[in-house]
Structure formats: C-alpha cells, structure tokens
Amino acid sequence: MKKQITKYYPLIPVYAAYLILFLIGVNVEGMWQLVAMLLFYCALGQAFNIFLGMTGYVDFGYVAFMGVGTYGMALAITRLVGFQGLGLGIIVIGFFLALVMSSLLSVAVGAVALRLRGAYFAIATIGVNEGFRFLIEGAKIWNGTEGMIFTAELNRILGREAASALSTFWADVMVLVIAALAAFVTLFYMRSKIGYALTALREDEDAAKVMGINVTKFKIIAFITSSGFAGLIGATSWALKTPYVFPPEVFEIHYTIEAIIIVLLGGAGTLLGPVIGGLIYGISKYYLSIFMPGFQLLIFAPIIIVIIIMFPEGVVGMLKNRLKGTALGRFII
Amino acid sequence: MALLELENVTKRFGGLTAVDHVSLELEHGQFVGIVGPNGSGKTTLFNVISGVFFPEEGRILFEGQDITGMPPYKRAPLGIGRTFQIPRPFGSATVRENIAVGAMFGTLGHKTSVDESLEIADAIIARVGLEAHKDKAAGTLTPVEKKLTEIARALAMKPKLLLMDEAMAGMHPSDIDQMVALIKQIAREEQIAVVAMVEHIMRAVVGMAEKVIVLHQGAKLVDAPTKEALEDPRVVEVYLGHPPEE
Numbered sequence: 001m002k003k004q005i006t007k008y009y010p011l012i013p014v015y016a017a018y019l020i021l022f023l024i025g026v027n028v029e030g031m032w033q034l035v036a037m038l039l040f041y042c043a044l045g046q047a048f049n050i051f052l053g054m055t056g057y058v059d060f061g062y063v064a065f066m067g068v069g070t071y072g073m074a075l076a077i078t079r080l081v082g083f084q085g086l087g088l089g090i091i092v093i094g095f096f097l098a099l100v101m102s103s104l105l106s107v108a109v110g111a112v113a114l115r116l117r118g119a120y121f122a123i124a125t126i127g128v129n130e131g132f133r134f135l136i137e138g139a140k141i142w143n144g145t146e147g148m149i150f151t152a153e154l155n156r157i158l159g160r161e162a163a164s165a166l167s168t169f170w171a172d173v174m175v176l177v178i179a180a181l182a183a184f185v186t187l188f189y190m191r192s193k194i195g196y197a198l199t200a201l202r203e204d205e206d207a208a209k210v211m212g213i214n215v216t217k218f219k220i221i222a223f224i225t226s227s228g229f230a231g232l233i234g235a236t237s238w239a240l241k242t243p244y245v246f247p248p249e250v251f252e253i254h255y256t257i258e259a260i261i262i263v264l265l266g267g268a269g270t271l272l273g274p275v276i277g278g279l280i281y282g283i284s285k286y287y288l289s290i291f292m293p294g295f296q297l298l299i300f301a302p303i304i305i306v307i308i309i310m311f312p313e314g315v316v317g318m319l320k321n322r323l324k325g326t327a328l329g330r331f332i333i
Numbered sequence: 334m335a336l337l338e339l340e341n342v343t344k345r346f347g348g349l350t351a352v353d354h355v356s357l358e359l360e361h362g363q364f365v366g367i368v369g370p371n372g373s374g375k376t377t378l379f380n381v382i383s384g385v386f387f388p389e390e391g392r393i394l395f396e397g398q399d400i401t402g403m404p405p406y407k408r409a410p411l412g413i414g415r416t417f418q419i420p421r422p423f424g425s426a427t428v429r430e431n432i433a434v435g436a437m438f439g440t441l442g443h444k445t446s447v448d449e450s451l452e453i454a455d456a457i458i459a460r461v462g463l464e465a466h467k468d469k470a471a472g473t474l475t476p477v478e479k480k481l482t483e484i485a486r487a488l489a490m491k492p493k494l495l496l497m498d499e500a501m502a503g504m505h506p507s508d509i510d511q512m513v514a515l516i517k518q519i520a521r522e523e524q525i526a527v528v529a530m531v532e533h534i535m536r537a538v539v540g541m542a543e544k545v546i547v548l549h550q551g552a553k554l555v556d557a558p559t560k561e562a563l564e565d566p567r568v569v570e571v572y573l574g575h576p577p578e579e
Contacts, residue, residue: 193437193447196426200434203423210383212409212438212490269425325468 007191010271010333014183017275018042018176025172036172038282040237043179044255045262045274047229050186051222052260053269054195056202058122059223060256061109061129062230065102066238067250068132069231072098073239074148081153090157095235102231103224105132110223114216117205126253133251147246154243163243171240178236182229187271189222190333198222202269265307267314271333276315280307334397336361336526337382337494342391344374344381351377352388353551359526361493364517366542366559367530370571374551375530376418379496382528383415384408396493410441414492418499420479424472428463428482429454431471432489439490450489457485461515477504481512488519495520497529501537513540535563547571 018039025035048062076094080086086093113124137145154163189195197218200208208215238250258281266277284303288296311318316332323329337359344352352374359365369375380386382393384405393401400408414435422431429451436450437443445453458467461481466474471482487495497516501509517540520527531538538545538559545562547555549571555562562568 191447193443196430196434196437196447196450199426199430200423203425204421206385207417207421207423208434209405210385210409210413210415211434211486212406212440212443213434214404214406 006330008187009330011183011187013272013331014275015180017272017279018180022173022176032169032172034282034286036175036241037286038279039172039175039179040233041258041262041282042275042278043175043182043229043233043237044259045266045278046179046182046186047226047233048259049226049263049266049268049270049274050182050189050229051226052263053267053273054186054189054198054202055219055222056268057114057118057219058260059125060122060253061125061127061132062227062259063253063255064109064129064132064251065106065227065230066234066255067245067247068105069098069102069234070238070245070250071142071148072101072231073235074150074245075142077150077153077157077239077243078148081150081156084157087157091240094239095232098231098235098239099228102234103228106224106227107220110220114219114223129251129253129256133247136247145247147244147249149244151243154240167241167243171236174236174240175233178229178232183271183275185225185229187333189225190271194218194221199269261304263314265304265314267311267317267320270314270316270320272319273314273316280315335359335394336363336396338392338394339382340392340394342378342381342388342393344377344386344388350551352381354391355548355551355553356391357546357553357556359494359528361526362520362524363526363544364520364542365526365528366538366545367528367548368535368538368545368562368568369532369548369554371532372550373548373571375532375548376498377551378548379415379498379528379530383413383496406438409439409490410443412491412493413496414439414487414490414494415496416480416483416487416498418502420476420483422471422474422479422482422486425470427468428471428474428478428485429458429467431482432457432485435486435489436491439487439492453489454485457489460519461485461488477508480504484512484516488523488525491523492525495525495527497527499530499532501529501534502532504534506536509534509537510540513537517541539563 021035021038025032051059073094076090076097080090109128113121116124136142158166197213200211200213201215201218205215239245262277262281263274265280266273284300285296288299292299320332323332335358339355339357341354341356342352343354355378367375381388384403387402392399395411432454433450436445436453458464463481463485466478474482501512529537529541542559544557545559546553547562547568555565555568
C-alpha cells in the first residue's frame with residue numbers, strides 16, 4: 001500500500017504550484033487576471049503533454065479540439081436554454097458534450113493521421129485544423145462564420161450575477177481543476193503499461209512493434225485523452241469565460257504553437273514540465289506585453305531559443321536528470 | 334512439430350529479390366547460425382520472420398500456426414524475440430525499464446503487471462550482469478552494454494525463438510566468448526531456439542550453432558551441420574572467391 005502512495009509523490013510539487021497560484025490569485029489584489037491566464041497555459045501544456053510529450057508526435061491541429069469543445073458547451077447552452085429546470089445541469093451537459101465531441105474528432109483524425117509518422121503526421125494535422133474551420137464556415141454548420149453569442153442565454157440559465165461570477169472567477173477555477181486532473185492522468189499513465197508503451201514507441205517505433213506493442217492503439221489512447229482535455233479547456237476557458245464562439249478565433253493555430261512552446265520549455269514527457277513551461281511562458285508574455293508592448297515577441301523569441309539550447313530536454317527534464325537518485329528525485333519527474 | 338517453418342518465402346523490393354524462395358525448418362531449442370556475405374538477404378529474412386516485412390510468396394508457420402500476414406506486435410507474444418544489427422534500446426528509459434517493457438508486452442495476453450515486469454527485469458539484470466547500469470538511461474550506455482540490454486530485453490519476453498541480428502559485431506573476442514557462453518546457457522535452460530545471424534564473426538557461429546544456413550544472393554546455398562557447412566567449397570567460394578588454379 002505504501003508503495004502505491006509513493007508512486008504518486010511527483011504530484012506534490014505540481015499541486016503545490018497550483019495551490020500557490022490559486023492562493024496568490026485570491027489573496028493578492030489585482031492578480032486574479034494574471035493567475036487565470038497562467039492557469040490556462042498550465043492546463044493547456046498539461047493536456048497537450050499527454051500526447052506531444054508522451055508520444056513525441058507533434059499535432060499542429062491541436063487547437064481544433066479546443067475549438068470543438070467550445071462548440072460543445074455553446075451548443076448545450078444555446079439549445080437547452082429553454083429547459084430552465086436543468087440549471088447548472090446544462091453546464092454539466094455542456095462539459096459532457098465538449099468531451100464527447102472532441103474525443104470523437106480525435107478518433108476520426110487519429111485513425112487516419114496516426115498511421116503517418118513524424119513530419120507527415122504534423123503536416124496532415126495542420127490540414128485537419130484548417131479543414132474543420134472551413135467546413136464550419138463554408139457549410140454554415142452551427143451558424144457558420146457568424147458564430148454564436150450566448151451571453152443572454154447564460155444569464156437566463158444562471159442569473160446575471162452567477163453568470164458574471166462564473167466568467168470572472170469560477171471558470172478559471174474549473175480550468176485549475178482540469179489541469180490538476182490532466183496531471184493526475186499523466187502520472188497514472190506513466191505508472192501503467194500505457195506509459196511504458198508510449199515511451200517505447202516514442203524512442204523507437206519499429207523496435208516497440210517487435211517487442212509486442214500495438215503502437216497504433218497506444219498512440220490513439222494518448223491522442224484521445226489529450227484531445228478530450230483540450231475539449232474541456234475550450235469549453236471552460238473559451239465558452240464559459242467569454243460566452244461567444246467564432247470559428248477564426250477558436251481554430252487559431254497560434255494556440256497550438258503556444259502549447260508546443262510550453263511543453264518543450266518545461267520538458268516534454270515530464271509531469272512537472274507543463275507547469276514550469278506554462279509559468280515561464282505566461283509570466284514573460286504578460287510582463288513583456290506591459291513593459292514593451294508590441295515588442296514582446298521580438299524579445300521572447302530569443303529567450304525561448306536560449307532556453308531550448310541550454311536545456312534541450314526542457315527545464316524539468318534537466319532538473320530530473322540532475323536529481324536522479326537523490327531524495328528530491330522521487331518528486332520531480 | 335517444428336518451431337518455425339518457412340515454405341518458399343520470397344521477398345522482393347522492386348526488381349531486387351532480397352529473399353529468394355527460402356525454405357527452412359527449426360526445432361525447439363535448436364541453435365542455428367545464418368551466415369552470408371553483405372547483401373545476401375540475412376536481415377531481410379529476419380525482418381520477414383519478425384513481421385517487419387511481409388513476404389510476397391510463401392508461408393511462415395510458427396508452431397504450426399500460419400503467421401505469414403500477422404503484424405509484428407502479434408508475433409512477439411507468440412514467442413518471437415529479436416535484437417537489431419545496431420542496438421536499438423529505448424534511449425530515454427532506464428535499462429531496467431527497457432527490460433521490463435519486454436516482460437510487459439512480450440507475452441500472450443499482456444498479463445504481466447508493471448510491478449511483476451520490473452521484478453522479472455531485476456532477475457534478468459542479475460543474470461546478464463547489468464546491475465551496475467540498471468538505473469542508467471539506455472541511450473548513455475556503451476555499445477556492448479546496449480547489446481546486452483537488447484538481449485536482456487528480448488529474453489524478458491520469454492521467447493521460444495530468439496533472432497539475433499549481428500549480435501556480436503564490433504565486440505572484442507573475449508567479450509564474444511563470454512556472451513556466447515551466457516546466451517548458450519540461458520537458452521538451454523529456458524529451451525529457447527536461437528538463430529544468430531553473422532556476417533563474418535565465425536567465432537560466434539562455431540561456438541554456438543548446431544547447424545548453419547548459408548545465404549547467397551537471397552537464396553539458400555547450404556543447410557548443414559556447422560563444421561560441414563563451413564568447410565563446404567561453395568561456402569568458401571562465396572566468401573573468398575574461386576580457389577587459385579593449381
């Protein structure tokens with residue numbers, strides 16, 4: 001039994017970081033906005049890491065799953081607004097819908113694209129994101145280019161005050177919960193056969209196959225899990241926090257790039273990496289845009305280059321190697 | 334019943350016939366050396382047996398079961414383990430984790446739990462003498478240690494057939510003797526049939542194999558007991574060219 005618990009020690013630094021963030025946000029005047037942004041980036045990194053970090057495959061269409069999740073929540077709110085009795089249940093249904101829709105899309109994409117390797121997979125997934133956006137716009141699905149604005153519906157369901165509390169505070173708390181869940185699932189995978197299979201296929205897919213590993217199956221497991229979390233993040237950060245959805249905004253490839261940077265900065269395939277990556281990325285972006293508005297990318301790009309060159313395995317990857325075998329090593333993976 | 338049977342197996346790459354109507358039979362626990370110069374089709378033959386490539390013609394039977402079109406990840410649990418010409422351990426994983434992967438996925442039904450697999454790995458590590466390196470990342474090992482890790486990883490799959498692709502290439506002769514002795518001993522105890530593919534390190538073949546199959550340009554040239562095969566004039570010719578006229 002004790003062994004089972006020690007296996008989950010690495011969650012302690014992750015959850016401690018989230019708790020400190022939360023406490024700062026709640027107790028320090030004017031910090032919540034920054035904390036909310038950091039939580040979003042940590043959650044995004046944590047979710048993407050399950051796929052990018054654990055399989056080594058780069059999905060340039062990752063934001064599509066967040067977009068579809070946003071639509072899932074939007075659909076639940078706009079279509080069920082008439083059923084007043086459901087109340088908060090509508091939000092729950094929204095989450096469920098976001099999860100189902102993003103997972104279904106990932107099964108469809110994964111079943112085809114995950115047969116490709118390396119760069120070919122990456123290129124194919126760019127097409128998925130853009131294709132899905134143009135499908136929605138062109139075929140006028142879910143209001144096409146006009147998107148959906150559901151501030152009024154959300155007010156009707158929850159009442160004006162609760163709806164406002166949801167978008168300014170509770171949605172961010174939910175993002176925190178999602179990030180924490182994603183971290184737990186990551187560690188659970190790492191400790192199970194899934195994690196061993198993913199490590200094997202990330203390092204050498206052909207060798208993994210002749211070792212008896214059904215690589216496609218495990219890639220799809222990681223892909224669905226990661227995409228499902230993306231859907232939940234979209235439903236929370238984008239649909240509940242800002243109650244509208246427009247295709248060009250939720251299928252913006254920029255977010256995928258940010259997610260890749262966060263995972264690589266922190267350390268791909270590590271548990272604590274996305275938290276560190278999310279914090280470094282979020283804090284630098286926030287303060288650079290205040291002190292040097294307009295120049296933030298110009299300054300930020302070299303910083304990223306320097307970090308990647310200094311720590312090719314990411315900040316946490318480097319820490320992990322340094323601490324291997326020490327008492328602290330059990331907590332940092 | 335034979336452990337492995339190849340019936341007229343042919344594998345072509347475009348116009349090149351890499352494996353040309355090869356038939357062979359292998360018994361449980363048998364040691365066979367596959368010998369042949371560079372480009373004679375040895376590695377392709379291994380890839381066809383382990384399922385990396387599918388043959389255009391012929392059938393492959395493993396313990397009587399037709400596995401010709403079976404994907405590699407399904408063949409491995411039946412008892413087909415292999416090592417690669419250039420060792421391919423999972424670099425970022427530790428030696429212990431590498432070997433545990435073999436125990437986890439290399440047996441039928443994947444019933445071995447993570448903890449059990451790690452225990453099996455520890456036992457094998459002790460057996461092959463990798464204790465000092467077990468918590469190192471496999472990518473940081475020396476070539477000989479990587480080879481040992483790969484062999485240990487394959488042994489963790491509890492194979493009935495172990496395919497060793499140039500397992501001894503680049504090793505010091507004394508290391509080869511040690512490795513041969515180790516593999517021989519383990520294979521005998523566990524009733525593993527070993528097929529060792531060798532380009533020119535005859536020392537390994539002579540030390541290990543009961544019979545030798547010589548490949549030449551994809552086709553089987555000789556299939557005979559070791560000593561007889563290596564003294565066969567056709568084999569000498571393949572390796573050294575025509576003997577000078579007296």
